Amino acid sequence: MSHKVFCKKYQKEMPGLALPPIPGPKGKELQLSISQEAWDKWKSHQTTLINEKHLDMSNPDNRKWLSEQMDKFFNNGDYEKASGFKALD
Numbered sequence: 001m002s003h004k005v006f007c008k009k010y011q012k013e014m015p016g017l018a019l020p021p022i023p024g025p026k027g028k029e030l031q032l033s034i035s036q037e038a039w040d041k042w043k044s045h046q047t048t049l050i051n052e053k054h055l056d057m058s059n060p061d062n063r064k065w066l067s068e069q070m071d072k073f074f075n076n077g078d079y080e081k082a083s084g085f086k087a088l089d
Contacts, residue, residue: 007035009074014038034074042073048082 005016014035020027021039049069055062072079
């Protein structure tokens with residue numbers, strides 16, 4: 001049975017994540033404030049960014065940039081979009 005959270009991305013109560021999606025305090029924070037749907041959308045967008053920007057995830061600067069984009073995405077900020085890509089919603 002899934003629990004509900006007030007999703008900061010969609011600004012409504014939605015089914016939450018069963019487990020923290022990443023290790024540490026940041027993962028716990030995400031589990032308590034992000035819906036499963038928002039996390040799934042982020043994972044898809046993250047993959048697009050990694051591929052389009054040719055990010056090397058072993059590079060600390062690339063990981064930091066992607067983490068910043070994740071924060072902007074979940075807080076409805078001005079996050080990086082893939083150029084020339086139109087999502088099918």
